[in-house]
Amino acid sequence: MPIDRAQYTRHFSKDQVAAWLCPRCKHGYLKPIRDGFLTVESAENKLAATDEDRRDPIFEEHRFSMLLQCSNDICGEGVVCSGAWGYEYGEMKEEEEEGGYFPAVIAAFIPEYFVPALDIFQIPQGCPPRASDEIRLSFRIYFADPSSAANHVRKAIENLLTAKGIKRFVTEKSGKRKIVSLHDRIVQYRIRDAENADLLMAIKWLGNAGSHDAELTKEDVLDSYELLEVVLDNLYVKHAKKVRQLAKSVNKRKGPMRRL
Numbered sequence: 428m429p430i431d432r433a434q435y436t437r438h439f440s441k442d443q444v445a446a447w448l449c450p451r452c453k454h455g456y457l458k459p460i461r462d463g464f465l466t467v468e469s470a471e472n473k474l475a476a477t478d479e480d481r482r483d484p485i486f487e488e489h490r491f492s493m494l495l496q497c498s499n500d501i502c503g504e505g506v507v508c509s510g511a512w513g514y515e516y517g518e519m520k521e522e523e524e525e526g527g528y529f530p531a532v533i534a535a536f537i538p539e540y541f542v543p544a545l546d547i548f549q550i551p552q553g554c555p556p557r558a559s560d561e562i563r564l565s566f567r568i569y570f571a572d573p574s575s576a577a578n579h580v581r582k583a584i585e586n587l588l589t590a591k592g593i594k595r596f597v598t599e600k601s602g603k604r605k606i607v608s609l610h611d612r613i614v615q616y617r618i619r620d621a622e623n624a625d626l627l628m629a630i631k632w633l634g635n636a637g638s639h640d641a642e643l644t645k646e647d648v649l650d651s652y653e654l655l656e657v658v659l660d661n662l663y664v665k666h667a668k669k670v671r672q673l674a675k676s677v678n679k680r681k682g683p684m685r686r687l
């Protein structure tokens with residue numbers, strides 16, 4: 428299922444919090460608990476308040492914590508979200524007293540941590556534990572540190588290839604053990620599964636950019652999650668394959684399937 432990217436990239440306002448899916452039951456949505464919203468000023472901000480040049484609210488930095496609860500009564504999981512907030516300019520508004528149009532100043536909240544972490548996509552049950560553990564570690568730091576989140580995705584696909592029997596080490600003639608690069612392992616895997624190998628290669632390129640060139644953005648990490656979700660579905664859920672099989676059977680019958 429495509430990831431609702433806005434939920435995981437945009438800031439939110441206090442009266443319009445994103446409808447994040449409950450990480451426990453995966454049915455309910457997380458709703459802010461009444462009086463569960465706290466904010467605190469940064470020390471830097473207090474110093475800036477005495478500085479003439481920095482009195483503009485747009486330079487202010489604050490921190491917040493927010494308590495959320497799952498809307499599903501049977502579950503009722505409690506989640507804590509914390510992060511930073513500040514003011515930013517919104518749409519232009521007419522100010523009669525001032526006589527003209529001015530940008531509205533709105534409070535924007537940026538989550539950095541959720542405890543427990545959100546499941547940004549659903550990991551299928553059949554996924555090898557060593558791969559799913561890395562994906563969960565990635566979810567834990569996604570908001571605060573996208574590049575590190577991408578690094579865990581890279582480890583997840585290394586572990587996925589190991590589970591598929593693609594060797595991580597080779598023994599050289601000298602008897603020395605040598606690590607096989609992720610690139611070479613994917614090339615080797617392509618011999619038997621070209622479709623998924625291409626998706627894994629794309630994830631690898633995204634991860635490479637994160638570890639060598641520049642910081643990855645949340646959008647880049649969401650790209651790698653989308654690719655990984657399809658790989659896991661192809662390998663462990665096989666939904667598309669099952670649907671293709673269903674179409675084949677219906678076409679053969681030229682009508683509905685007979686079910687007892």
Ligand SMILES: [Zn+2]
Pocket residue numbers: 449450451452453454455497498499502503504
């Ligand atoms: Zn729940």
